[in-house]
Amino acid sequence: MSRVTEIVVGMGSCGIAAGAKGVYDSLLAAIAQGKMDIKVGETGCIGACHKEPIIEVRYDNGQKKLFGEVSEKKITDFIASECNEKVFNQENAFPEDYPYLSRQRKVVLSNSGIIDPESIVEYLDTGGYEALKRVLQSMTPAQVVEEIKTSGLRGRGGAGFPTGMKWSFIAASSSKRKYMVCNADEGDPGAFMDRSVLEGDPHSVIEGMIIAAYAIGAGEGYIYVRAEYPLAIKRLNKALSQAEERNFLGNRILGTGFSFFIHIKEGAGAFVCGEETAMMASIEGKRGMPRLRPPYPAEKGLWGYPTNINNVETLANVPRILNMGAKKFASIGTEKSKGTKVFSLAGKIKYGGMVEVPMGMTLREIIFDIGGGIQEDKQFKAVQLGGPSGGCIPEELLDTPVDYESINATGAIMGSGGMVVMDETTCMVDVARYFLSFIQSESCGKCTFCRIGTKRMMEILQRITQGKGKLEDLDELEDLARRVKVSSLCGLGQTAPNPVLTTLKYFRDEYLAHIERHECPAMQCKALVRYVIDPNECRGCTICARFCPTHAASGDAKKPHSIDQDLCIQCGLCYEGCRFHAVKIATGVPA
Amino acid sequence: MSVKDATSVTLPLYGDLISRFPATRDYLIPILQELQEREGYLPEQGIYEVSDYLDLPESKVYGVATFYNQFKLIKPGKYRIQICRGTACHVKGSFNLLETLQRELGILPGETSSDGLFSLETVACLGACSIAPVIMVNGEFFGRLDNKKVLSLVQDFRNREEVK
Numbered sequence: 212m213s214r215v216t217e218i219v220v221g222m223g224s225c226g227i228a229a230g231a232k233g234v235y236d237s238l239l240a241a242i243a244q245g246k247m248d249i250k251v252g253e254t255g256c257i258g259a260c261h262k263e264p265i266i267e268v269r270y271d272n273g274q275k276k277l278f279g280e281v282s283e284k285k286i287t288d289f290i291a292s293e294c295n296e297k298v299f300n301q302e303n304a305f306p307e308d309y310p311y312l313s314r315q316r317k318v319v320l321s322n323s324g325i326i327d328p329e330s331i332v333e334y335l336d337t338g339g340y341e342a343l344k345r346v347l348q349s350m351t352p353a354q355v356v357e358e359i360k361t362s363g364l365r366g367r368g369g370a371g372f373p374t375g376m377k378w379s380f381i382a383a384s385s386s387k388r389k390y391m392v393c394n395a396d397e398g399d400p401g402a403f404m405d406r407s408v409l410e411g412d413p414h415s416v417i418e419g420m421i422i423a424a425y426a427i428g429a430g431e432g433y434i435y436v437r438a439e440y441p442l443a444i445k446r447l448n449k450a451l452s453q454a455e456e457r458n459f460l461g462n463r464i465l466g467t468g469f470s471f472f473i474h475i476k477e478g479a480g481a482f483v484c485g486e487e488t489a490m491m492a493s494i495e496g497k498r499g500m501p502r503l504r505p506p507y508p509a510e511k512g513l514w515g516y517p518t519n520i521n522n523v524e525t526l527a528n529v530p531r532i533l534n535m536g537a538k539k540f541a542s543i544g545t546e547k548s549k550g551t552k553v554f555s556l557a558g559k560i561k562y563g564g565m566v567e568v569p570m571g572m573t574l575r576e577i578i579f580d581i582g583g584g585i586q587e588d589k590q591f592k593a594v595q596l597g598g599p600s601g602g603c604i605p606e607e608l609l610d611t612p613v614d615y616e617s618i619n620a621t622g623a624i625m626g627s628g629g630m631v632v633m634d635e636t637t638c639m640v641d642v643a644r645y646f647l648s649f650i651q652s653e654s655c656g657k658c659t660f661c662r663i664g665t666k667r668m669m670e671i672l673q674r675i676t677q678g679k680g681k682l683e684d685l686d687e688l689e690d691l692a693r694r695v696k697v698s699s700l701c702g703l704g705q706t707a708p709n710p711v712l713t714t715l716k717y718f719r720d721e722y723l724a725h726i727e728r729h730e731c732p733a734m735q736c737k738a739l740v741r742y743v744i745d746p747n748e749c750r751g752c753t754i755c756a757r758f759c760p761t762h763a764a765s766g767d768a769k770k771p772h773s774i775d776q777d778l779c780i781q782c783g784l785c786y787e788g789c790r791f792h793a794v795k796i797a798t799g800v801p802a
Numbered sequence: 803m804s805v806k807d808a809t810s811v812t813l814p815l816y817g818d819l820i821s822r823f824p825a826t827r828d829y830l831i832p833i834l835q836e837l838q839e840r841e842g843y844l845p846e847q848g849i850y851e852v853s854d855y856l857d858l859p860e861s862k863v864y865g866v867a868t869f870y871n872q873f874k875l876i877k878p879g880k881y882r883i884q885i886c887r888g889t890a891c892h893v894k895g896s897f898n899l900l901e902t903l904q905r906e907l908g909i910l911p912g913e914t915s916s917d918g919l920f921s922l923e924t925v926a927c928l929g930a931c932s933i934a935p936v937i938m939v940n941g942e943f944f945g946r947l948d949n950k951k952v953l954s955l956v957q958d959f960r961n962r963e964e965v966k
Contacts, residue, residue, distance in 0.1 A: 439925065631931075
């Protein structure tokens with residue numbers, strides 16, 4: 212019979228949020244107390260966030276098994292049973308052929324959730340830093356740029372600019388001083404791909420960055436990472452000092468004439484700093500305000516010197532391309548979009564988490580085959596791609612393949628990879644309003660239309676969600692949207708109207724329902740919904756009256772209760788609390 | 803770039819912290835981050851001292867401090883509640899949670915309760931979308947919340963204080 216030799220706990224932020232630390236600590240305690248004699252390790256994000264906390268049990272015959280939703284109690288039972296996997300039930304097990312895992316194609320995430328991100332040895336064992344060695348020993352910078360061009364790699368931060376071409380611009384500059392920046396300021400709400408890569412495989416990003424620096428001739432680099440990602444920062448710092456110890460970084464790397472140093476700059480929470488000129492201002496210690504381009508950073512960047520900026524996922528692809536060969540990489544994906552793309556699948560999806568798929572897979576395959584469809588088998592309504600710069604894609608366009616051009620054609624953008632799934636209970640007018648309120652608080656204020664135009668748009672949307680909208684408002688929205696797009700300096704303003712435009716295009720009916728009938732079909736807009744108690748189903752348990760913060764719900768014990776609409780603030784506590792489903796939500800003008 | 807000797811300016815309260823950094827503009831944000839890390843917010847005196855040390859007008863330091871969401875100018879509560887307003891949390895009802903918390907604590911985002919116990923902040927995204935809607939209290943995640951759970955969480959914190 213096979214024996215358990217090692218247990219690895221998925222310790223990405225998601226796992227920790229779900230309780231992985233407690234599981235890990237229980238295992239360590241059991242070893243310290245001599246209850247078992249096995250190795251315990253940690254790894255980054257395994258990707259199946261919906262099953263967190265996840266452990267991988269490794270056996271002496273080489274077999275590995277994943278178990279999910281492992282509570283502290285479960286792991287205590289497992290330890291007590293001397294690692295008998297029978298303590299895990301159906302819920303904990305991963306099915307043999309789990310489409311969530313089997314339909315993915317892992318390139319960027321090939322190490323995430325497998326190796327210990329804090330161990331450079333484990334990264335080296337997977338072929339880590341081999342690409343760097345080969346590049347330094349046998350390739351000229353021009354050859355590296357050429358190889359990346361051949362691979363067809365495009366920027367994964369959102370816009371999809373060809374990476375090799377970007378490198379060639381700055382490589383051509385004769386400036387003595389150049390900078391290489393890694394954009395890890397992942398700001399789209401609902402997106403966490405870059406965090407997972409940094410937490411799960413930081414060395415791959417660092418290796419990609421060193422290779423890029425060599426190709427463009429940069430001597431110094433910055434990783435601009437969100438301060439909200441403390442674990443990613445910790446692991447990056449550790450990885451940087453490990454790489455320095457082994458001379459993959461620093462002076463005269465691996466005995467060659469090439470020297471490169473990396474500093475970490477923690478962002479301080481400003482969405483606009485994902486824009487490259489704003490990011491550079493922030494690194495220089497200023498307010499993160501974008502400036503006009505040209506001059507592009509490749510000519511005048513940090514402190515006026517040529518600067519190249521690539522996103523985390525783009526850089527993590529670099530060593531893989533050099534290892535597998537540009538041609539092989541280019542064979543993955545579609546004609547114009549090569550390789551894979553990592554998405555963070557969230558929202559009303561059944562199986563949420565990190566997924567990496569070849570470019571060209573359809574949205575339907577990702578959401579339904581991999582993600583298992585909608586929670587509680589509700590009706591799919593839309594998928595939001597690209598965060599505040601992106602748009603909402605409806606059911607009829609679910610067969611759109613994920614590649615830069617096809618997604619752009621829908622009015623959304625590929626973006627950095629956030630994919631938030633919405634169902635029948637999501638109000639699309641409210642979603643548009645939500646994104647504009649986000650833009651409102653994140654606009655740097657430099658351009659009038661971005662600063663004030665979006666505010667006017669938000670006010671219109673607010674009116675509509677309150678049932679006070681007029682039909683002309685829709686024309687006004689479209690007009691303002693167009694003006695904001697053409698009158699804004701940077702990507703934030705130029706794309707800010709996308710969520711409004713796509714919802715107007717695909718979900719106009721919902722806008723009309725709010726305006727003409729004062730109805731919110733998704734029952735989300737507070738001003739348009741009423742909570743009422745069905746007297747036939749109410750048992751008079753009084754729970755709604757006890758929960759109600761405004762005493763709107765009341766009644767005598769064991770008799771049907773009722774809700775005073777004048778007092779009700781639509782907080783929904785009665786609805787959540789009612790065990791007999793007697794509280795109903797209604798919308799529109801009462802009959 | 804000039805490297806300034808900390809003794810050339812007077813930094814009565816935060817000199818030990820500030821003078822560990824080179825006196826150049828690109829260290830402004832890291833200094834403010836370090837200051838906030840220690841104090842929990844940016845005290846007024848700290849702004850003056852940073853401004854003296856970097857030889858920048860106070861308005862510039864204040865401009866940077868107010869531009870970035872991370873920086874707080876008022877002291878946070880003992881329980882610092884950050885509520886995620888990311889898209890995944892939004893579609894799962896985080897706005898409702900925010901309203902419930904505002905009502906229960908009697909404060910708006912950016913404020914601290916008068917007993918100093920709670921402060922409330924909204925954050926763009928905590929990146930823990932799989933357990934949405936989620937809040938973070940003093941760095942610890944609480945996920946899959948609804949109004950009821952968030953109210954009992956607040957009650958737990960209050961109880962803890964009473965026991966002490």
